[in-house]
Amino acid sequence: MTDYPSPDMSGVELVDVLRALGDPVRLQIVRRLGDGVPCPKTPEIWEDLNLSKSTMSHHFRTLRESGLTRTVVHGRTHTIQLRKDELAEKFPGLIEAILPDPPR
Amino acid sequence: MTDYPSPDMSGVELVDVLRALGDPVRLQIVRRLGDGVPCPKTPEIWEDLNLSKSTMSHHFRTLRESGLTRTVVHGRTHTIQLRKDELAEKFPGLIEAILPDPPR
């Protein structure tokens, strides 16, 4: 079982988080992950983005390495999860500010 | 008197703001502008950043074009100002989240 480590939040830098968010594709991914619930990587996330598998994988890696997301492996299926609580503690208000609308 | 137009806030995109913030130099500039008070471009802002005049000018332009700042010309002196109120209305919570500390 392969492991995809995400950095400890103590080493996560604000500027790197912002840089990761400063791409249209990645911002959209994060906003779809807004509830913090793990989400399968493949289907509805990028059917409409019209990007190749490898490009999506690149963005998933960037998000994970920036500290924004965590990747969980289940067999041959991967799910991606926004590290919402940890981020809220380290950068209060940031995630809420970039998520779609108010949570209503 | 030359004019340096900043975009209307209605056309400002979140992803462009985040991209502008995703650079160490620009993030630092914005954080020093946090109070929204106009700040002269030259002196204390970048004496310690050890960057050339033209590089700073490039970052100032990027910030202005992204919608984050406004440039005001007084004679041969330029001041830069964070568009704090407009940004707070368009992207609630964002600026506060990336500014140093709580305002105390």
Add this chain to the structure above:
DNA sequence: TCGACGGTATGACGTTCATCGAACAATCAT
């Protein structure tokens, strides 16, 4: 009017980045 000053525009250079196809790796079903 003429220089000095504050800042911008231009062009160049090296690096990073987003993107893709193809190859690879790991797991599940048969």
Add this chain to the structure above:
DNA sequence: ATGATTGTTCGATGAACGTCATACCGTCGA
């Protein structure tokens, strides 16, 4: 075992970016 599925890694390519030195431009003071 074998093949199909799910996703990552690698190598390449073109665009965007950060940086600098130089040239340029508008303004102020003598």
